[in-house]
Amino acid sequence: MRRRRISLAVLSVIILVIVISILMFGSARWQLSMTMKGDAKITMEQGDKYKDAGASAVRTNKIFSSMKKDVAVDKEGKVDTNKEGTYTITYTAKYHNQKKEMQRTVVVQNTRPVITLRGGKNFTVYDTIGFKDSYTAVDHAGNDITSRVQVTGNLDTSKPGKYKLTYTATDDNGVTGTAVRNITVKKFPVPDLKPTNGKKIIYLTFDDGPYKYTDQLLDILARHNVKVTFFVTNAYPEYAYDIKKEYEAGHAIGVHTYSHNYSQVYASDEAFWDDFNKMQDVIKQQTGKKTDICRFPGGGSNTVSAKYCYGLMTRLADELTAKGYSYFDWNVLSGDAGETKDSMQILARMEKGVTQNERSIILCHDIHPFTVNAIDSFLTWAQSNGYEFKTLKNGDFAAHQRINN
Ligand SMILES: [Zn+2]
Numbered sequence: 001m002r003r004r005r006i007s008l009a010v011l012s013v014i015i016l017v018i019v020i021s022i023l024m025f026g027s028a029r030w031q032l033s034m035t036m037k038g039d040a041k042i043t044m045e046q047g048d049k050y051k052d053a054g055a056s057a058v059r060t061n062k063i064f065s066s067m068k069k070d071v072a073v074d075k076e077g078k079v080d081t082n083k084e085g086t087y088t089i090t091y092t093a094k095y096h097n098q099k100k101e102m103q104r105t106v107v108v109q110n111t112r113p114v115i116t117l118r119g120g121k122n123f124t125v126y127d128t129i130g131f132k133d134s135y136t137a138v139d140h141a142g143n144d145i146t147s148r149v150q151v152t153g154n155l156d157t158s159k160p161g162k163y164k165l166t167y168t169a170t171d172d173n174g175v176t177g178t179a180v181r182n183i184t185v186k187k188f189p190v191p192d193l194k195p196t197n198g199k200k201i202i203y204l205t206f207d208d209g210p211y212k213y214t215d216q217l218l219d220i221l222a223r224h225n226v227k228v229t230f231f232v233t234n235a236y237p238e239y240a241y242d243i244k245k246e247y248e249a250g251h252a253i254g255v256h257t258y259s260h261n262y263s264q265v266y267a268s269d270e271a272f273w274d275d276f277n278k279m280q281d282v283i284k285q286q287t288g289k290k291t292d293i294c295r296f297p298g299g300g301s302n303t304v305s306a307k308y309c310y311g312l313m314t315r316l317a318d319e320l321t322a323k324g325y326s327y328f329d330w331n332v333l334s335g336d337a338g339e340t341k342d343s344m345q346i347l348a349r350m351e352k353g354v355t356q357n358e359r360s361i362i363l364c365h366d367i368h369p370f371t372v373n374a375i376d377s378f379l380t381w382a383q384s385n386g387y388e389f390k391t392l393k394n395g396d397f398a399a400h401q402r403i404n405n
Helices: 001-027 214-224 239-250 269-287 310-324 343-353 368-382
Strands: 030-036 042-045 056-061 068-071 074-076 084-095 098-109 114-117 122-126 135-138 149-150 159-169 176-186 201-208 227-235 252-257 359-365
Touching: 030 084, 030 098, 056 084, 098 201, 122 310, 135 159, 159 310, 159 343, 214 227, 214 239, 214 359, 214 368, 227 269, 239 252, 239 269, 252 269, 269 310, 343 359, 343 368
Parallel strands: 042 098, 122 176, 201 227, 201 359, 227 252
Antiparallel strands: 030 056, 056 068, 074 084, 084 098, 114 135, 149 159, 159 176
8 A cells, every 4th residue: 555655656746747847848838039140231341351240049948048058050141252242141040840030131342442553553664763653542432532542562673673562542431442563673774885986876866757858868868878767757647658668778767756746745644655656556557567766755854744744754754664665865956946947057066966975866857858958968977077877776875864744
C-alpha cells in the first residue's frame, strides 16, 4: 500500500513536470524577434567600403522573459560599391513555424567632386623645364572648388624618375573627390652642339608662308644649294602645294599656325592645340608625314597671348616639349616683321646679326617680296664668308627666348 502511494506521488510529479515543461518550453511559448543593426536606409558614396552591420534574432520565452536564446539569421542580397544603384539586403530568421524578415536599403551614389587634371593623368616633363601644375575641381552641383584642391606627393623635377601626385577636394557635404597623376621626369635631350671648329652656322627660317613669293625663294635657295626651315601656315591655302615643294627640295617643315590669328590661336589651351593639329594635317597632306618642330606665332616670348589666356605660353612650352616637339625662337632678326621694307636694310641686319653668333637662327618671312629679294645677296655673301647653312631638327639649338606668359 505504502509503496503504491509513493509510486503515485512520483508519477504525479513527473506528469506535473511534463505539463509545466510543455507550458513553458513548447514552441507556442516562444516569441521570435529580430533587430537590425545600423540604419534601415543607408546612402553611401561609390567606391567607399561597405560593411554590413547585420541583424540578430532571439527567441524569448513568453512567460519567463529572461529565458532567451539566439537564432541564426540568414542574409540575402549584395551591395556593389563600385556601381551606382539601390541595393536591398534581406535578413530572415526562422524558429519552428515562426518567421521574421527585415530589409535594409543601401543607395550607392556618386556625388564626389570631380578633379580635372590639365595635361592628363600621365604627364611627362623634362628635368630642365619643371612642372607647372594645373587643374580644376567642381562639386556635384557644378560649383568651382578648385581652391580646395590639396596636392600631395613628392615630385622632384630635377631628378629623372617616376612620380605620383594625389589630388583631393572635399565639398560642403564632406564628400571627397580624388585624382592621381603619374609624372615621368625625363632628362632633357641636350642639343648636339658639337664645336663648330670656327665655322659659323646659319639656320635660315621663313615664317607665315607659303605665299606668292615662295616659289621665287625656292629657286634662289636651289641655286645656292642652301636648305632652310619653313614654319608654315594655312593663311593662304591656295599656296599649300608649296609645302610639298619645300619638303621635296630638302627643306625642313615646321608648324607655325593654321590661322595665324592671335586671338584665336591663344584663346585657350584647347584652341592652340586645335589650331596646331589642323596645321599638322595640312603638312601631312602635303608631305606625307607630320612634323616634330614648330614655332609659336610671335615666338615663345610673346606677351600678346597673355591678353587672351594667362599662363598659356609656359604650359604650351612644357606640353610641346613633353610631347616630343621642339619649338624654335630666333637670335637674329631680319627686320622684316614691321621694322623695315627695304631689302638693303634687311640684308645689312642679317649680315650684322650672324657675325655675332656661332649659331644663328634668322627670323624671316617669305610673304614679303622685300625679304625674298634680299636672300640671293645674303647667300652669296654668307657662302663666300665661310658660313654653313643647316635646317633645324628636333633637339637642335633653339635660341629660346624667355617666356613671359
Ligand atoms: Zn608668324
